[in-house]
Amino acid sequence: MSDAKLQAVLSSLLEPARQLDALPSGRPAPDASYVKLNTNENPFPLPTIVWQSAIAALEQQYLYPENDNIGLRKAAADAYGLSKDHVIAGNGSSEILGLIYRAFLAPGDSVAMLSPGFSFNHKLALLQGAQLLDIRSNDAHSLPMEQLLLGPAKDAKFILLANPNNPTGSFVPVADIECLLANSNRLIVLDEAYVDFAPDNGLRLVNRYSNLLLLRTFSKSYAAAGIRVGFGLGHPELIGRLRNIQNVFSMNVIGQAIGISVLANRAAYEENHQHIKHERERVTTALSQLGFSITPSHANFFLARTPDGQGGRWWQAALERQKILVAFFPDEGLEHCIRVSIGTRPQMNAFLTAVCDIFDSLRLGRSLGSRP
């Protein structure tokens, strides 16, 4: 039955919003019996002192949060050796990414990203009516400089680099990024969501290059994905433009308080980061021995090419039947891969046990029901 009112309203949608069908209602969150290794969270509790800061902030619940996140921006500036004008804080780094897209891209513009890359960027580009240019490189360990400086990317409004990259976990030398910044006048957005698990970072470049915007998040290495804390670091002129278009009060008092407390207590996460790096080595070694081929990772996840026979979608479904959730990316040339986040030791043991069970079932030709 046609609904004239609804049709009239929908016809007023702007083109990018009209192109997308209404989102179907999402799947409910998995219950706690699932081992969730599909979205790169950090499964550990907050350090007690950070937790206490959140409880104290709850007493401010009747007040609006501090305007423009000034206290949090100041704390981040002190921690990163910058001024508060170099810092924008937001509801996760994805809020800052969204601001960058809104600030720089008009319909018909393009943005370049190393491919495969963080898939959320495809949606952000589409919402601006912009084209996302996927730049492919044969070498995951260095930047394809020519393609970025001279190829189709040369007309892009900005270039997006995630280092370490998601979903591969690979890391390019910071010297390569510096070379790109020095040789290009375009904006380079360096997304360092996973940098605390990597050997180096690009922070020292912020004061040297005014065409750099560096993104950080507390979702991955600081166990605060559900709290939503992220930062953009860059030249005050750029940062000020982004702050101009940010929603008022986009962060809440808990996020602000946890962000400030994490910044003051980063040393408390040392063991957490060591654990993740150690488990990454242990699990990838075990998985390689089982016939998976692993892209060396510098993040809190790894990309595993599945052994001959079954593809990534098959493995994702087989693992889900064993109550283990991993990620699969059908559209990025990664049909034979799964991405696995690093969790606690018991979670990773459950993952390895499930993989072994699946191999046993394959050998015996059994059907793959969930274990009792």
Ligand SMILES: Cc1ncc(COP(=O)(O)O)c(C=O)c1O
């Ligand atoms: C490369 C990359 N950047 C940004 C984000 C978004 O992080 P946040 O939780 O801060 O929005 C993610 C999350 O998966 C990511 O993988």
